[in-house]
Amino acid sequence: MSKAERTKAYIIERAAPVFNTKGYSGTSMSDIVQATQLTKGAIYGNFTGKDEVAIEVYKYNFGALRKRIANAMLAETTAQARLKAYTNYYRTNWQQVQERGGCPLLNAAVEADDNVAFMRKNVQASARQWIKDIRTVIQAGIDSGEFRADLDAQQMATSVCMMLEGGMMFFKIMDDRTLLFHALDRIDRMVTQEMMR
Template sequence: MSKADKTKQFIIEKTAALFNSKGYTRTSLSDISEATGLTKGSIYGNFENRDELALEVYKFNSGLLTKNLSRSFGKDFPTALDKLKAFVAFYRKNWHFVFANGGCPIMNAATESDDTFPHLKNQVKISFEEWMKRISTIITKGQKSGEFNPEISAQEYASLFIMLVEGGILLSKTTSDEKHLNLALDKILKIINKEIQKIPS
């Protein structure tokens, strides 16, 4: 990377947790300056404005989540059933890290952007669509391989899984009690075992 690109990446990485915990619209230029040790002029020399930086930080934060989740869908888990259960296990094992860094970056951005930050709202929409597509693709492959019930809607279950995970994270983070997330994850496992997995005749 060029020196300018390295500086941009430095600013993004140094402010990633700050934006996710304090908020994309509430993080001030002074906050960014303090987190990076750079002057306001230097920050504006690399980004047109705070909103541009906020968008790049969101892409970085959501990209990290996607990268880590992708391991659950990788070659280490050969069957569609293995991949879905690995998806559940990811949140079971990594909730400490997610909470320590301000919670789920997609959900955080979704709740605060709404109509006040349309460009961020659009990026969040893209993230959710990609997430649902990834899960529904796994379910569809499981249907084609004979692992899963061929009559279910892959898109509907993908949407349901995301709602359960995000709701569990929201309640657990708000109450500082992991039981809500675990309850949501337990429900997903029951759905996988009783509704999605094909029951031998």
């Protein structure tokens, strides 16, 4: 990795929690300077401006969360256990997720809808990827005979993702983790009751 690549990665890593906590429109160049302890010139030397930093930070935040969840799921051998690992990740890491500012997909989606339209394509791509990750697990369960053959893997995966993101939203806005846990319980019931043969 070149010095320029290392500097760029450093800026992204240091700015990531700021953007996820303060928001993409709420984070200023001064916030990025403070988080990185670099000059504005150093930041502009690596990025065209705040919008480019925001996009790269979003990709970093979402990618890091996706990787942590994927690692938890891949440690399991059955589709049911993988989906339970997905919900268990949030049960055991809800405080860390909150301390990091919440779900990066949810945070960016809310802003990309109205305030930061330049991020919309990236957020849509992430949402599609998230659903695809879950759909792949559900389809593997269908193919192996673990889940019902008549399941619509796409519909179920979309429902799982929507319930999780809705639970995250209510948890964050109401500052009540039981609201997230209600969503996780509902997903678990889908997996253990509705999807099983």
